[in-house]
Amino acid sequence: MNARLLVRALRDPGTVAQFGAGQWNALIAMARAERLIGTLALRIGDRPVPDAARPILADARLDAEREARQALWEADRAEAALKPLGVRVVLLKGTAYAAAGLKAGEGRFIGDLDILVPRDCMEAVEKHLMLAGWEWVKSDSYDDAYYRQWMHELPPMIHQERDRMIDVHHTILPLTARQRPDAGAMIADAISITDGLHILSPEDRVCHAVAHLLADGDLAGGLRNLWDVHCLLAEADPAALEARAARHGLSPHVRQARRMADALYGAGRERLTLWDRIVLARLLARNGWGKETRKGLRFAFYLRSHWLRMPPTMLARHLFTKWRKGHRPA
Amino acid sequence: MKHRITLRIGPATFRMGSAWPGPIRSLERLYADYPAPADGIADFTVRLEPVSLLRRWLRPSIFITGDHGLADAAPMSLAHGLLAAEMGMNLQMALGWRRxxxxxxxxxxxxxxxxxxxxxxxxxxxxxxxxxxxxxxxxxxxxxxxxxxxxxxxxxxxxxxxxxxxxxxxxxxxxxxxxxxxxxxxxxxxxxxxxxxxxxxxxxxxxxxxxxxxxxxxxxxxxxxxxxxxxxxxxxxxxxxxxxxxxxxxxxxxxxxxxxxxxxxxxxxxxxxxxxxxxxxxxxxxx
Structure with missing residues (x-):
């Protein structure tokens, strides 16, 4: 069994009416593991479900409401902390979707607060966040130096009282990645949603979600990220998106994400390439107990995630340093 | 998973899977008097997995996980399998129960x-x-x-x-x-x-x-x-x-x-x- 069961239920929630107990158990375990249980619960809505499934879905809806409430409060706190600077603060990912009431935000699990600010303001932003109670999570000097030199964000910070993390980005991909998205243009074209907070334009939202899914990382949690892309695509203008993707150097990624979103969550009309199918197999690698499957394939994508981020000699040095510190891939 | 049992304890139902028969057999004996879950849909899934492939057979070592888990949970000896199963259920309740x-x-x-x-x-x-x-x-x-x-x-x-x-x-x-x-x-x-x-x-x-x-x-x-x-x-x-x-x-x-x-x-x-x-x-x- 793979996660197609979950994908089908998200695409067409009416199909759960025919599910037996075994399928329900698998669906719930997979949805929790992929952090899509809140989204699933909202998709199923008031449709008839077995008595034992109803409270599980109701709990998931309540958890999602709390997630959104907490995320918006964190955004509000960050805005207050950064107000004196007068810089443009752009909310990214889950918090942005929740703040703007987008479909991608409905029921979505929201972990950290992600914000995008102009690169030349990073130092001032860091200082103001620390004044407002955020502090460093990582104490390891290699990790800290690594973030500052090569990453697209500051090392993660956590708020000392509220225990919530903030990721401060100055662009959307690591500086070592092959693509160089135009972060300045993203910030310049961001849309104001409150007094001090912005979100990306509809097309940039797609570009960011796609970059996050396909040009960075090992595709863990990819079903959720692809669901984001699927929802965000509906709000983007196709011609404007093509132009924007070209500007960010992400055209092939955006096209591939569109094909895959169509294959899993849409009508399934687009032709898939062999590479699309391999990525889809990775996304669906989970069984009815919620456990990841296809260890070899997952490990290959883990290696690829590093390959994408770094030139080979730098990668070798990085992996050796991490290995000496005792890090082993899951 | 190969060995499994579904238990209802008060308002919560657990689906437990184990790579080994031992923990499930202990549960079957001690939970024999408990009423069966009504329709087989569990609130939580618990998995008792080998820490690594090798540890399924050689000095078997259990990693407790499920719908909710702790990435840094200490592995447990198979000899303590019943305790691992109980801890697995506790973990789901502690982290996931909202009712x-x-x-x-x-x-x-x-x-x-x-x-x-x-x-x-x-x-x-x-x-x-x-x-x-x-x-x-x-x-x-x-x-x-x-x-x-x-x-x-x-x-x-x-x-x-x-x-x-x-x-x-x-x-x-x-x-x-x-x-x-x-x-x-x-x-x-x-x-x-x-x-x-x-x-x-x-x-x-x-x-x-x-x-x-x-x-x-x-x-x-x-x-x-x-x-x-x-x-x-x-x-x-x-x-x-x-x-x-x-x-x-x-x-x-x-x-x-x-x-x-x-x-x-x-x-x-x-x-x-x-x-x-x-x-x-x-x-x-x-x-």
Whole structure:
């Protein structure tokens, strides 16, 4: 069994009416593991479900409401902390979707607060966040130096009282990645949603979600990220998106994400390439107990995630340093 | 997974999968009297997996996970498989349960009212609840008391009682062997043996009752009883609850009602026999 069961239920929630107990158990375990249980619960809505499934879905809806409430409060706190600077603060990912009431935000699990600010303001932003109670999570000097030199964000910070993390980005991909998205243009074209907070334009939202899914990382949690892309695509203008993707150097990624979103969550009309199918197999690698499957394939994508981020000699040095510190891939 | 069992304990149903038959067999024996889940849909999935491929066969080592898990959870020896299964269920409740306010407390019922006992591991709350459960009280649970968010009723969660170290001998002396699990020697918390609640307590596992008294027991001290103020009680119970923050306002309302309506006492005691006598006296005074 793979996660197609979950994908089908998200695409067409009416199909759960025919599910037996075994399928329900698998669906719930997979949805929790992929952090899509809140989204699933909202998709199923008031449709008839077995008595034992109803409270599980109701709990998931309540958890999602709390997630959104907490995320918006964190955004509000960050805005207050950064107000004196007068810089443009752009909310990214889950918090942005929740703040703007987008479909991608409905029921979505929201972990950290992600914000995008102009690169030349990073130092001032860091200082103001620390004044407002955020502090460093990582104490390891290699990790800290690594973030500052090569990453697209500051090392993660956590708020000392509220225990919530903030990721401060100055662009959307690591500086070592092959693509160089135009972060300045993203910030310049961001849309104001409150007094001090912005979100990306509809097309940039797609570009960011796609970059996050396909040009960075090992595709863990990819079903959720692809669901984001699927929802965000509906709000983007196709011609404007093509132009924007070209500007960010992400055209092939955006096209591939569109094909895959169509294959899993849409009508399934687009032709898939062999590479699309391999990525889809990775996304669906989970069984009815919620456990990841296809260890070899997952490990290959883990290696690829590093390959994408770094030139080979730098990668070798990085992996050796991490290995000496005792890090082993899951 | 290859070996599996579905258990219902009070309002929560668990689907457990294991890479080895041992833990499931222990569960089957000790949970034999529990009613079957109504329609087979579980609230939580628990998985007992080998830490690595090698550790399935060679010095088998269990990684406990499921819907909710801790990435840095310490692996456990297969010899402690029953404990791993119980911890797996606890983990799901602690991190995932939202339908009641969860208090890390034991609870027993008599005359339709509930005595709730909370405290750190080693305070004696489990042993005391197990002993009272053999002496005319109904054991409702030794780990979690579930507080109904609407009515304030305490609901049972009567999973196996986990007895540690010296408590094992005390209970073994008064309980038939069929209700005792295997001795799990040398766990992270010392020796552990599980006790299945009496059949009548299991049969009434859907039956809640209003709380009448909260105790903070403390084993190993001269007998003493002192009242605990509402402010202190509230703060200690927020720390004893794993889902207080996640529940938000309903959790606050439920805890406020509990603290304002239920008298709270700290009870120091030197021995189990003394503790039982003290509890019975306090219970008479509360009537």
């Amino acid at each position: 009641h306010l969860l208090l890390h407390a034991s609870s027993v019922e008599k005359d339709g009212r509930v005595l709730v006992m909370t405290g750190e591991s080693g305070s004696g709350k489990s042993t005391l609840a197990a002993q009272l459960g053999e002496r005319g009280w109904r054991l409702m649970g030794d780990e979690f008391a579930l507080l109904d968010l609407e009515t304030g009723t305490v609901l049972p969660f009567p999973r196996l009682v986990s007895l540690k170290n010296r408590a094992i001998d005390v209970i073994v002396a008064e309980v038939p062997a069929a209700r005792m699990g295997p001795l799990l020697a040398g766990t992270a918390k010392g020796d552990i043996r599980h006790l299945a609640p009496r059949a009548d307590a299991v049969a009434r596992m859907d039956e809640g009752a209003p709380p009448a008294l909260l105790l903070f027991p403390r084993f190993g001290h001269a007998p003493a009883i002192r009242p605990v103020g509402q402010g202190e009680t509230f703060m200690r119970l927020t720390q004893a609850s794993t889902n207080y923050v996640a529940l938000g306002e309903p959790g606050f309302a439920a805890l406020t009602r509990f603290v304002t309506q239920v008298p709270a006492l700290a009870m120091d005691f030197p021995s189990g026999e003394e503790a039982i006598a003290m509890v019975e006296r306090l219970w008479e005074q509360q009537r």
